[in-house]
Amino acid sequence: MKDDGLRYEELQFITRPYRSVFLGGLLIGAIGASMDNVVTIISSLDEIREKNPQLPLKQLLHSGQQIAQDTASSMINVLMFAYLSGAIPAFVFYIANGWNFADVMGMHLSLEILRTLCGGFAIVLSVPLALTAFGVAEGIQERRQTK
Template sequence: MKQKIILGIVATILCVFSSLLIQTYSGQWYHQPLAKIQLVEIKDSQQQITAIGINGEKKGQQMQLVAPYQENEIESVHLVKGNQVFYQGKDVVEKKRDGFVFFMVSFLLLTLLFVGGKTGITTFISAVLNSGALFFTIWFYREHTSLSLLPITMIYMVFSVAITLFLIDGIQKNSLQKFLATLVTILTTFGICYMTMAMLHDKGLRFEDMGVLTRPYRPIYLASLLVGAIGASLDTVVTVIATLEEIETRNQHVTLKQLIQSGKTVGNDISGTMINVLICSYFSSAIPVILLYLFNGWTFSQTINMLLSLEAVRVLCGGFGILLSIPISLFFFSLGRRKLA
């Protein structure tokens, strides 16, 4: 254990040192013009910048750049001496952050490695693959707008669940149970939400925030519900079944009835906290806009109705996924086992 702690400290120091080197010296390999700020002055809502070129034709030359200035930094960031920035002409485009990005990614990988070992590495790989698959799904829909996003998202759903489970556990009976239980939970949850919205004709849902879309908003919103249900359902299914597998491994004399009862207890314990996690995750992003509406004369009820109706349905869909995943995961767990003595 002591050796592992020492290795973790050394790896973290190397990670920090490498990040600083990348942030400081990687600029010469960029094709886009890059400069290091020497002085920043604020005049007439502008940041007037004196900088030294890092690469390209103006390497080593002093130059004058400008960037917009806003105190709240909504559309621009505050620049200080020592920042490296990409520029075009005399305008600053954005800050260079590759060293900080490297630190966050490498530190996450180190944490997964030291906490989860081999499982941590496979978890990192599955997260990268799932993210890539999601971006590919969005790109594919953009290139084939005649297709509906919903069936494309369903294909992504199957791929995402399969990659997450089979990459971590391998293809075996236990992972197949989790896979089937997760798919059934997601489809059941989504089916309930879809039919409810259809029967109520989307009454009470405010799609104004999606008004900038040039595509039909309803399939896109339904696809977002499906993606949200993946995380909620998958997490609960894996937690319940993995807990029962561990109990079964530790106690060879446990009966199936006792395992099912333990699974119900675990499900009841985690369902409340996980639903609260959903509420915090979905509603937290709306806090700045809620305050903006309230400070501009809107009543609280009008603001909530306008901004949170779509998020509320996402929370309900995820909540259904969490609650339904408990009996469904117990059902598939019991199917894979004979009655234990």
């Protein structure tokens, strides 16, 4: 999209190119959000497996999908509010120094919304990857136990 609509003024204090710093931050935020989601799903599935070892893998993976549906939306909401709350000090600074409210909102919201969207996509995309990894690990473990 060639950065249309993104306002990098929030990053004006950085002495490096804004875009690369912002993209690095997006990557770190997305990895952190997806890791949190993966750990939640895998640890829940491990606990279910421990409590009910006879549960078929297909049902266990279905439980993982249900866990992901329950947790993903709340994780995305937390991510959104974390990013928005991080912008509050700069927002107040600009308003206190006479900037127009609409300009400040546009400047900060463009970057925070993109951060939230990228983190949300990472959370959603981490679900099938986590379930696939869990399924492969369970399959390997079952083969070892039958030998």
